[in-house]
Amino acid sequence: MLRNSLILLVLLGFAAAIFPLLHSYEAKDALTGVAEHYANYGKEEVGAANLVSAVVVTYRGFDTLGEVTILFLASAVIGLFLKASETYTKDTRSVFFKSTEILVTASRLLVPMILLLGVYIFINGHLTPGGGFQGGAVIASAFALLLLSRPQKHFSHKVISVVESISGISFVFIGLLGVLLAGGFLDNHILAMGKFGTLLSAGAIPIIYILIGLKVGSELTGIVRNLKESQKEG
Amino acid sequence: MQLFSIEYISLVVGFLILLIGIWGILTRKNILKMVIGFSLFDTGTHIIIVALGYVKNKTAPILNQPDLQTDTAHKIVDPVPQALVLTAIVIGLGVTALMLVYAMKLHNEKKTLNIQNYKDLKW
Numbered sequence: 474m475l476r477n478s479l480i481l482l483v484l485l486g487f488a489a490a491i492f493p494l495l496h497s498y499e500a501k502d503a504l505t506g507v508a509e510h511y512a513n514y515g516k517e518e519v520g521a522a523n524l525v526s527a528v529v530v531t532y533r534g535f536d537t538l539g540e541v542t543i544l545f546l547a548s549a550v551i552g553l554f555l556k557a558s559e560t561y562t563k564d565t566r567s568v569f570f571k572s573t574e575i576l577v578t579a580s581r582l583l584v585p586m587i588l589l590l591g592v593y594i595f596i597n598g599h600l601t602p603g604g605g606f607q608g609g610a611v612i613a614s615a616f617a618l619l620l621l622s623r624p625q626k627h628f629s630h631k632v633i634s635v636v637e638s639i640s641g642i643s644f645v646f647i648g649l650l651g652v653l654l655a656g657g658f659l660d661n662h663i664l665a666m667g668k669f670g671t672l673l674s675a676g677a678i679p680i681i682y683i684l685i686g687l688k689v690g691s692e693l694t695g696i697v698r699n700l701k702e703s704q705k706e707g
Numbered sequence: 708m709q710l711f712s713i714e715y716i717s718l719v720v721g722f723l724i725l726l727i728g729i730w731g732i733l734t735r736k737n738i739l740k741m742v743i744g745f746s747l748f749d750t751g752t753h754i755i756i757v758a759l760g761y762v763k764n765k766t767a768p769i770l771n772q773p774d775l776q777t778d779t780a781h782k783i784v785d786p787v788p789q790a791l792v793l794t795a796i797v798i799g800l801g802v803t804a805l806m807l808v809y810a811m812k813l814h815n816e817k818k819t820l821n822i823q824n825y826k827d828l829k830w
Contacts, residue, residue, distance in 0.1 A: 522770045
């Protein structure tokens, strides 16, 4: 009884904390402050048609670097916990059922298409809704499908970590090039700006998004792989 | 305050999902259901943040039309909350994966997911 009333009290506390926001909420009529600056000058300063990408990669690029670091940390801790490479031996039997013909055939057709979609999403991140994180997640979903359809298949841990490390280091390196060649850390003016709204525009943003896409894709694939490798009997 | 405008509906829905998430974290005994509660909490916060960035009758901050490229500030919604939520979704994904692995390790130790069987840190 005391427990339930305490829970009710916590819920009411949260509700009371957020209620003023809800009660006095009025949709804005125009942008204000920093958002107004991004909207008015984003086209000249960054050159990305997708303003969200401009904010994520350039105006607040440092946040994105931190975000990639947090994702790396999560996947590293998961790898540490599962210690897949140590527990794995050839003799242990997989707990996965043998996958059906339908799943195997469908995955053969679908995996290349899903990979292509993922690459499309992160290459066009500065033009259309999407970007490195979304594209990386789509790529990882293709590998998850591959693991489900062929549980006996083993992904090389080495390839995953090499792709991840190289893309992570290149991301920081491009950021440092921004300090040397342009206005500051992660400035995208190190490459030619190109014509606004075309694929080769917005300076370094497409390159950074390709690196983020590869990094996120390999990190999430690594998480799925570690989870799958730990599911062995004995 | 218009009660049935899109921004107000999404704000209320986000608010409700957030409360359901907190309720789930506090009352469920199964660790996996607590993780689901955390995910709902996360999602509710994201919906609230995006709803707060809405500007009345404006379009998405993607300047692919020529008429959007002049006087942009009066034609688009706020891109900053959307960028923040993009960051928050990725971090939420990492944290959720980490929690699920913790749950798996706990289950390997004691063969149960009921939180009441874990008393090692209880005082």
